[in-house]
Amino acid sequence: MESLRSGYLFPEISKRELEHTRKHPHAKLIRLGVGDTTQPIPDIITSAMAKQVYALSTVQGYRGYGAEQGNLELRMAIAERFYKGMGVKGDEVFVSDGAQCDISRLQMLLGSNVTVAVQDPSFPAYVDSSVIVGQSGKLNEETGKYSKIVYMNCEPENNFFPDLSRTPRTDIIFFCSPNNPTGSAASRQQLKQLVDFAKANGSIIIYDSAYSAYISDNSPRSIFEIPGANEVAIEVSSFSKFAGFTGVRLGWTVVPEELRYSNGHPVMKDFDRIVCTCFNGASNIAQAGGLACLSPDGFQAVSCVVNHYKENAKILAETFDSIGLKVYGGKNSPYVWVHFPGSSSLNVFNEILERTHIVTIPGKGFGPAGEEYIRLSAFGHRECILEAASRLQNFYK
Amino acid sequence: MESLRSGYLFPEISKRELEHTRKHPHAKLIRLGVGDTTQPIPDIITSAMAKQVYALSTVQGYRGYGAEQGNLELRMAIAERFYKGMGVKGDEVFVSDGAQCDISRLQMLLGSNVTVAVQDPSFPAYVDSSVIVGQSGKLNEETGKYSKIVYMNCEPENNFFPDLSRTPRTDIIFFCSPNNPTGSAASRQQLKQLVDFAKANGSIIIYDSAYSAYISDNSPRSIFEIPGANEVAIEVSSFSKFAGFTGVRLGWTVVPEELRYSNGHPVMKDFDRIVCTCFNGASNIAQAGGLACLSPDGFQAVSCVVNHYKENAKILAETFDSIGLKVYGGKNSPYVWVHFPGSSSLNVFNEILERTHIVTIPGKGFGPAGEEYIRLSAFGHRECILEAASRLQNFYK
Helix, strand or coil, rough: CCHHHHCCHHHHHHHHHHHHHHHHHCCEEEECCCCCCHHHHHHHHHHHHHHHHHHHHCCCCCCCCCCCCCCHHHHHHHHHHCCCCCCHHHEEHHHHHHHHHHHHHHHHHHHCCEEEEECCCCCCCCHHHHHHCCCCCCCCCCCEEEECCCEEEHHHHCCCCCCCCCCCCCCCEEECCCCCCCCCCCCHHHHHHHHHHHHHCEEEEECCCCCCHHHCCCCCCCCCCCCCCHHHHEEEEEEEHHHHCCCCCCEEECCCCCCCCCCCCHHHHHHHHHHHHCCCCCCCCHHHHHHHHHCCCHHHHHHHHHHEEEHHHHHHHHHHHHHHEEEEEEECCCEEEEECCCCHHHHHHHHHHHHHHEEEEEHHHHHHCCCCCCEEEEECCCHHHHHHHHHHHHHHH | CCHHHCCCCHHHHHHHHHHHHHHHCCCEECCCCCCCCCCCCCCHHHHHHHHHHHHHCCCCCCCCCEEECCCCHHHHHHHHCCCCCCCCCHHHHHECCCHHHHHHHHHHCCCCCCCCEEEECCCCCCHHHHHHHHCCEEEEECEEHHHHHHHEECCCCCCCCCCHHHHCCEEEEEEEECCCCCCCCCCHHHHHHHHHHHHCCCCCEECCCHHHHHCCCCCCHHHHCCCCHHEEEEEEEEEHHHCCCCCCEEEECCHHHHHHHCCCHHHHHHHHHHHHHHHHCCCCHHHHHHHCCHHHHHHHHHHHHHHHHHHHHHHHHHHHHHHCEEECCCCCCEEEECCCCCCCCCHHHHHHHHHCCCCCCHHHHHHHHHHEEEEEEEECCCHHHHHHHHHHHHHHH
């Protein structure tokens, strides 16, 4: 824990945001920092949750503990909706209260004696949870890297996909696609390389597909689209950004039966044991909502909300493009990743906050390779996004 | 994980239950094994949850991520309702998705390099999570004990409170009161001893008060009723058995500001970091329900349900008493703990299942000291409890 206490950027960002609000109490702050959903959940889904809630007040409808792994109907619906034709079975799907929570349960499963690789930049929970369970080694304050973690550089030069021929072998590879923060989705060819690499090295890929609903091109939406991935990969995913369930809390993890330790023992059995010991199942109300999201009408309704955020992302990306800055992401992701060559990301963050009253995230918060970038979230009401675009245009013109 | 794979009783119990159902397809099985709530949640609470659900479909009412630590209003209400006059502040209350989940998050915080003591018998999650994080050492198949865990014997001879003068020092002491499975609540005098013991040894008590709503006498309902406990104790608790939220998922943990590591660093700060990294807050719907439970009318309504289960426990305890067996618990707890001197708990479990079609739990599942006992849960509809009582009377007459 001590190792984690230093060098944490996010409280620093909150502090600066707070100071800014005090200094400019009348400015209308636009928050495009944390990727937090803003649009109402479609009625068809909240109606299903309300029905479940009211049932809990009846003798016939009351339910206590559900299965720790989730309701079988929901597990089957997830397998059918997201993994059709990929051979994923309902009992390989473990319903959770969110991807971040399952990442830490996976870390409990793995323990301290494994080596870990992460994309650089990436969602901080992979590294932070590695530090907590004792996998990381010490932080080098100068490089911003932990000694035992392998950082796989993802930059425009390599098309945001690591050079695997120069990546050392690790037991675990965390891989997020579409990536948070860069917004880049790995292609089929790239994921095939990744699966081959893991297979050759006896590594396990922990694949985070929390943003797969944002993919617009033909990039795979799941690692299990790649043949053979079920022998080397676990997939963590979420209803948060797909259905606006950030506050409702629902996600899932797929652990394929074919994934084995080197001694032949199925990883799935141990994960099942972790889930039963460290978790008691997702809220049955959230699960009822999840099931409604996967019905044909529910799925269409949440897809409309996703399209709203995608349009927002396009507006933000076009804004920076028109300013003449290099902008990545946005197309397959609700995040845009803007390059400020030669600048410190914290300075850019400060400047944008100070001059436009827009909160972003300095890229450094996602790893050393994010130093010259800032991330903007496209989650927001349309008028806020348009107002943000206009302020940025004015500031940079 | 390998250490955990062997010696797990609960799957064995499920297997036997399933076999029994196959063998006797027409018998009406009564499940008094797992402590799972059965009574509907009062309308006042589900109405509040439904209101929150519907608000999520409106622009004004939609909320995304809440604070990882929980809504401040709920944190304050918990402090006010359960810790009035004990000096617990709202920001020392961390809202969770249940006690079991927070126990494993506490284990992540503690890591593998701590020594641990548990009551024997006790709720298996303490030992199992210790095994998972690597604190336990190896299992001795003969004694049923892990080499590095200190088992604090709790039997009728010591009034279910460990002889602390003979208990070795450990970094952590898990202590559940009212205890699951024995149903015994520690007295004020006993808890004072425990706090003094922890203080003298520089230990941290992780106090599980998940069943405190069932206390009928003047036993403390919280460890923080003991002066000075805020320097040595963390309290884990839950809405599951207090409000029938086993499927809704809501709990809390109190980490007092005054609790420090030997180097002076507040434990609370590290737990906050764990919660922010490994958890994303409890469902906002469940939290709205929790808040409703703590209103005067809500509290009265859930107390009626608790009284229903307490009356069930009394019926079960009286049944065994009239049979002439020694029965413990029931008074301050929804569990009764029945002694079968000289018998194996698995044999008693099998016999009761075979002859009365009632599922119980063999005491051995809670630790070696449970070997001559079985636990019965008083959660059930009244007619099931009465039917169970009648079958047991007939069988043992």
